Amino acid sequence: MSKPKLVVVGAGMASGRVLEHLFETDAAAYDVTLFSAEPRGNYNRIMLSPVLSGEKTYEEIVTHDADWYRAHGVDCRFGETIVKIDRARKVVVSAKGETPYDKLLIATGSAPVMIPVPGRDFDGVMAYRDLDDVERMLAAAKAKPGADAVVIGGGLLGLEAAAGLSRQGMNVTVLHLMGHLMERQLDPAAGYLLRRELESRGIRVHCEASTQAILGEGKAEAVLLADGTVYPADLVVMAVGIRPETRIATDARLRVERGLVVDDHMVTSDPDILAVGECVEHAGKVYGLVAPLYEMAKTAAATLLGREAPYRGSVTSTKLKVTGVDLFSAGDFAEADGHEDIVFRDPGRGVYKRLVLKDDRIVGAVMYGDAADGPWFFGQLKDGADVSAMRDTLIFGPAYAGGSALDPMAAVAALPDEAEICGCNGVCKSRIVAAIQDGSGDLAAVRATTKASSSCGTCTGLVEQLLALTLGDDFAPPTVQPMCACTDLAHEDVRRLIKSQELKSMASVMQELGWKTSCGCHVCRPALNYYLLADWPEEYADDPQSRFVNERNHANIQKDGTFSVVPRMWGGITTPAELRAIADAAEKYAVPTVKVTGGQRIDLLGVSKSDLPAIWADLNQAGLVSGHAYAKGLRTVKTCVGTDHCRFGTQDSTALGIAIEKRMWGSWTPHKVKMAVSGCPRNCAEATCKDVGVICVDSGFEVGVAGAAGMDVKETERLAKVATQEEAIELICAFVQLYRENAKYLDRPYKWVAKVGLDWVKARVVDDLESRQALVARFDLSQRVYQKDPWAERAAPDRARAFQPLADIVLEAAE
């Protein structure tokens, strides 16, 4: 009696596993014929990346060799593509003819998605899917050492391709459409660490990169992005995603949605046709990882043998196969109702771990830098285990699971004498304890005598615990005011560390300085955004979502949610045409209140948010720009009429005021900065109570700083007297830049000068000419980036939309 015939289409990992189960259970059940479009049998596809990087050979990743197929009597038809299934006659059709089946197993896997940009069919543009692709990449790397490769797609596959190509000596750039790498598996913090690691290996990463075209003539030469950036590319690898390969199933009128639809027994809409792997859709889900495929294979083999082993869907986890990158991700880690986070960061070791809990169960896990506990967390997740009893120590993994919560003081007390406390300066516990016993009674003294905690500062907490342990009740904990509840560090420490550790993004600050929340709060984010843009004007991109409402909307919010609009009037000088434009705008937008401000300009109060772009566009037409009346930045330079009209004026105070304002407008500062120039000591412009005030005298200009006329009233202190207008402007720019670089966010200049001392300021701004010039140069550099009219940018139609409602569903919802 002849055996029933099983035909398998596709010799990949899923069908390979089905055959293994089948032969193990009942080797004589079927006559098996195996078709594959690839000219080879089953190999471990997830190990392609190590082959690309040169860490493994093809032979090492073969799962089933010719001997295995022969031993199990499989009729191998490799390199023969099935083009049609005739379900009525139960045959499959290839170029070489027909093959009958009793049972058919479809395992056609998936096909890479090629993004539809011009140039995608050029030579040198390819996907990353099978061994042939790997061989083409290896050939490209060998043909031209140091050639440029661009990988489009910063997901799992793209990054493995990038790391492999980089190891083969290519100069690699990764383009990723989203804001951070592997956004489906990683949260922004872990994505940042991954990016940092790849960049340290010389791989360039460009996020939010929208590919517009591949440039070249028949052969790829470069990739053009929508923002105009061009990257040279001898090789372009598209790794943006995969889609189930279902063409023959669709042609055979099997039920296909996103993938070939199967039931819990891996049976398609035809009871004699089964399917497994990446081509199938089960319960609405399509899988692209290996673990679910293996679970499906178990079920399919059972079904083929007339047994029951229903498949119930899979929870998946991910590990990135790049040597030296330790990363794990599983489950759901999106912010959602009832989700709670446990976050652990160890900046020194570059470790980030995050567990997402819901109803006392782990629903998601992301780990970077130390993923050893990943499988254990994944087990807890899959089991739906109640973790409430071990929640306090859960993040430390199975080693502490269920143990008692650790007393941090006990942990420090238990450290051996030779335990290193300060990694930067190599200071061990015993040395710090000895210094404390010798009289170093506070943090500053310990820093001075041992250098511990004097560099990056992340061990400050440990040093303080040692002080408390050694001194007992004699230790008075320091009274540093942390920035906010997200960190124990004070503003001054954060500023210092941003500079010394060259932290150039919000994510890097939060990771390296051990932020306790995943994305900060309304207190720290605006401060960090300012520190970063002030210290790294060229590298850091201003983050509108970390700005207070007024700076995000470039207008001042009022108590009823409307806004006020204040155009700039340079030095308080205006013209009939400008006034006419302002009057027209006030009428057109029915502005309820028009007010003259203390800073010599006009305030239009009560404008609705959705009218802002239009009123700005109208004012722009008349040459008026934003007055930054809402900014922690340069506000106004108030002037008197000076020598132009006044019989007492000694210098052209109006011209100087306008020149200062033209040079400095648009600059962001720790708090608002108001200036004035008075043409004589009668001081009609009230320059002696400003952040910076100039009093003109016959022999030159007296520049005063650090005045106040708000909650405190304070006269300016004299910074210097200079002979020329140019010198006065240089001095003021240098002073403001020093303030920009050093002050705490929300400290006005008078508060900052009181902390650092006027002599410290004078030494850098007045006495040291080289320092003054360097400050001015850095100020001008920042101005090249930030001196742009924000109104003109936001009045443009594509950006103006953001000020309008997203939708109006009044009618739709009322039905």
Place this chain on the structure above:
Amino acid sequence: MSMWIDVGALADIPVRGARVVKSPAGCIALFRTADDAVFALDDRCPHKAGPLSDGIVHGKSVTCPLHNWVISLETGMAGGADEGAVATYPADVRDGRVLIDASRLAGRRAA
């Protein structure tokens, strides 16, 4: 009965930001967190009716731009020492589109 209405693309809401939807019950703020979850709340702070959609979004909270009340995006409750709450509405993201359940809006009228 749910009544899901497509109000726009997820991409049109800035990450850690918000947009407003006009509804029969007044303006509704749609927030998008760092992890691309979307929440819908009345766009009126329980304190002095500040537009929450103009606040800073952090974690699963928003800080009102007028007087820094911190409102939970999940529950609509004010945090810390402040007491009060705003209405929340079911919202979802499917295939890059944002949907809100308008079943509870239909009967209400703007105050």
